[in-house]
Amino acid sequence: MIHKKILIVDDEKSIVLAIDSILSARGYNTQKAYDGKKGLEIAKEFKPDLILLDVMMPFIDGFEFSSLIRNDKALEDTKIIFITAKGEINDKKDGYSKGGDDYIVKPFSTEKLLSRINFLLDA
Amino acid sequence: MISLWLIIPICIVYLALLFGIAYYGDKRSTKKSLINNHFVYALSLTTYFTAWSFYGNVGKVATSGISFITTYIGPVILAPLWVILFKKIIRVCKREKISSISDFIATRYGKDKFLGNLITIMVFIFIIPYISIQLKAISTSFHILIDSPVQNSVSNKIPLFVAIIMSLFVILFGTRNTRSEQVNEGMVSVIAFEAIFKLIAFIIVGVYVTYFIFNGFGDVFSKATAKDILGPVANIQDSLEGGYWDWFSLIILSFFVFMLLPRQFHLIALENKNEEHVDKASWVFLLYLLAMTLFVVPIAIAGKLYFFDTSFSADSYVLRFPIDRGNNLLATLVFLGGFSAATGMIIVETIAISKMLSDNIFIPFILNHLKTFSTSKIQKVISFCKRISIPIVLLSAYTYTEIIGEGSTLVETGLISFVGIAQLAPSFFGGLFWKKANKTGTISGIIVGFFIWSYTLLFPAFIQSGLIDSLSILSNGPFSISLLKPYALLGLEDLNPISHGFFWSITLNIFFYIIGSVFTIPKGIEIQQANKFIDIKDPNEYRFRNRYQKVYFYQLYELIIKFIGSKNTNMYVDQYDKKYQKKYRNNDILEIHFVDYMENILSDYIGNISARIAISKLLNEEPLSRKELIEILEETKDAITHSKALTVKSDELKRIQKTLLESNEKLKEIDQIKDEFILTISHELRTPITSIRLLSEMLYHEPALYEDQKHVFLKTIIQESERLSDLIDDTLLQEKLELGQLNWEFEDYFVHEIISNAVNAVSPISKDTGIVIRNHFSHNNTLIHADKTHLERVLINIFINAIKFYDPEKDTHKIEISSIIDSHTITICIEDNGIGIAKEDHEKIFNTFVQIQHEKQKNKPKGSGLGLSIAKKIVAHHKGILSVESEINVYTKFLITLPFKN
16 A cells, blocks of 8 residues: 655644654654644645644644645645644634645544544545 | 453463473484584574564664664674684683683683682673563563553563573573583574574564555655654764764674673583584574664664654564554564564573572582582582572562663663673683783773773663662762763763763773783683683694694604603504504604694693693794793693603613623623633643643554653653643633732742742753753842742743743853842843744733744743743732843843842
């Protein structure tokens, strides 16, 4: 099987550590970024199949990040899952309108994270 | 000559006919009324033509020319005004439940009992002679008819019989209805019948004299011219002593009395079934008047020609012609015509006067002595009063006839009564149109008028009839003061006695009426009644308003609810909608009809005047007079007090409402802050929980992890757990600080001790990260009053931040502590060479949940975002200031300035 490439972008170091550990153990090819600027640089080179994207980040927030990704033809097929601490519907809608494919609200379980990722990548 | 024993049964039959008509009329009143038309209304008003007119007019023409016509010119002039005057009077009477002319005036001037009594007694005095001459006319004509000397024992009692039978008739048909506003239909039917009967009788005798005895009008007048008797008759100037002035005053007199005679007032206002009848009735009346006067002059002239060599009284010409020609049938008809004219007048006049007597004098007397009667008897007593007053009136008239009767002619007695009745004119007409007219003016005017009338007319009449033997007063004046001669007061000699008496009595009456009204202040009830009488209107008719402004529904609505409450107001608005199919809403412009409707309703609650004033204000009508203002103050004192209290209450409520709104806004604000706080807190809690969960799950599910990986995971879990507990601690602390619930333990400490404690607390961490803390604090013996624990926490927090935000690109990392002192304060300076804080963020860092992001500061564990906000509050609690100086990538310096103790 081809190892799917996943980029994790979050300013929360512990979150990145946890998700990265989980996905690496499942055989995904992962890359990490602690802010949006760095995340964009990596995304262009790495061309991930999926980006796990925190909404609340310094410099470039999640929404801005995703719209920049959507403008990049090379990254047309890249799926985006927002990771958000807020569960309000408005935010969910916001997430979709800014080019997210799905969202996941903190705190979440390992199982939930994996099933969302599988769903998007298998489709 | 007709036999006494023939004429008495004829009279009895005729009277029986009257009783029958009356009975039938009363019976019909419940089905199809006989009298409910303008024709009957007009005919009833012809009781103005009494036996005096029937016999006396001819006599007047024969002796004084055509001046008799003055008595009819007045009503002719009045005829066009019927519609205005009569309708107004009819409405007033219906609304105010008026029962007689005296009641009308007394009610108009404040429902005054004294005034009612005064007018009743005066009218009684004026009218009794007048009724008596009707009785006399019947008796005289009866004697002429039977051609007997007056000595006959039966015929002598004729006036008494008539008085008794008329009493019976009036008791039966004139007082049937106890409620004053109901019409005596049987009686009115009889009056109408008699009106037709007397007219027919007079026209027949007129035609008989003119065309059968003579050969038409031309024949009569040419013969009269030949005998030179037409001249005095036709000459206006010579027909009365006072010439034109007499004519003028007699016309005015008849103008007044046509409405004021008690029987006329009674028929015009109280026996009117429908005010629409007034519209056409004046024409019927005028035609009747024309027919009734057409043959007066021809008969008089013919009588002068025909009876020139006899000593017959000219008053009897009408009856003498058929008798002299032996036409007994016609003679009987004429007699019955005169009888009709007399009885018609007697009936109505008696009803009117007896009503006044019972309502104004007898019944009030009984009501004042109620204790004397048991309650069950009162009704009987009252109805007895009403009945007994009828024979009292008629027997008084009979007695008068017996005593004075022979003194003066029909016309003269009638005119004296007229002048008396005319004394009511100022207060009656003034009362209908002049609002300022009041009781004082009325009483003084009427009393003065009555006095002058008595002196100039009644007194001389007594003298002339021989009752008082002092003819010298007439010719020389009392005590020979010629200025006080009853027929020539103040030297006014040229007028005939009637005009003279009328002139002085009415002039002084009016003078005192005006003076009294202008210079005295009326009581509230007088003003109220004045308004009721003057502003009276058809409920279906629009009220006349002098100025009318646009009024919106809500304006009127707001006004009305002030007085009667919204529930009642809404009810009436709905009723109006139902009745007139017009529903008004907020901004609708009102029609005046609705305004009047609401004013009437308001009147029921606060009285006519107040309602009127309230509405007038709304309509911006004429400004109010001082009197009106006094009145509204009296009338609506309660309403105003009430409304004022309500206003005060509503102001209070408004204030409370405002306060509530304000505190509500504050609560909302606080609530919003709280919501945001909770949202932020939950957000801040979610991240460490997520990490802890994911990492724990890894450790749990993946036993094959490397040891060093496990170590990192566990270390992160511990850090995140600490972060969580810090967050909770800081949140609680922050909460306590905000609510003022934090426990403070203030004591005196040396500043340097607190600093070294804090440095010792963080030194393990600083050593781990390779950060050197250099303490240059030099003011070692400075005491401050402080809570040691909290102040140390502030310092530790600042040190931790300095350690967290070290600049990895620099070779050495340090924290330097120094101090500045002035007269009152000591400043602790904590300076690091870390990443610095951008200038725009200097203020922000002290806000709740703010964490400034720095490019070089990525992998550091996050704090609660509450540390500096809490630190600032703690320093503030020590009456100190926490501030920051910094340059990005160069340094950060926190300054804690605190007051020290000497």
